[in-house]
Amino acid sequence: QVQLVESGGGLVxxxxxxxxxxxxxxxxxxxxxxxxxxxxxxxxREFVGRINRSGDxxxxxxxxxxxxxxxxxxxxxxxxxxxxxxxxEDTALYYCARANRYLATREYEFDxxxxxxxxxxxx
Numbered sequence: 001q002v003q004l005v006e007s008g009g010g011l012v013x014x015x016x017x018x019x020x021x022x023x024x025x026x027x028x029x030x031x032x033x034x035x036x037x038x039x040x041x042x043x044x045r046e047f048v049g050r051i052n053r054s055g056d057x058x059x060x061x062x063x064x065x066x067x068x069x070x071x072x073x074x075x076x077x078x079x080x081x082x083x084x085x086x087x088x089e090d091t092a093l094y095y096c097a098r099a100n101r102y103l104a105t106r107e108y109e110f111d112x113x114x115x116x117x118x119x120x121x122x123x
Contacts, residue, residue: 002026002112004096009117012086016121020081022096022114030054030074033099035110036081038092038119045095047105051079059105063089086121093118 008020022034035050049060051070058070069082079096094117097110104110 004114006114006117017084022079034079037095040092
């Protein structure tokens with residue numbers, strides 16, 4: 001049984017930083033591309049970024065480029081999302097997900113999801 005559990009969310013001021021973690025169980029993490037999504041209140045869930053299996057290639061949506069960094073530690077079965085220079089519009093529920101293809105960006109290209117962790121950026 002594959003499970004993804006996010007943690008690390010919270011309340012942070014504008015310009016602050018947070019690091020989210022996603023622990024994966026029931027699956028060999030090194031075999032999969034992993035991604036992060038977010039969903040703000042009243043909006044559709046959107047793709048934040050992804051990381052390849054070895055961790056040496058990442059891809060981000062334009063709205064987080066230069067501010068967010070995805071990394072992974074396959075030995076710890078954990079994927080990270082480092083978020084810097086946070087803005088109020090970054091407020092959302094953040095999800096990690098396991099991809100079922102290499103160049104995944106769409107929701108249907110991810111087959112397992114965590115329950116999400118809330119990030120709130122106060123102005």
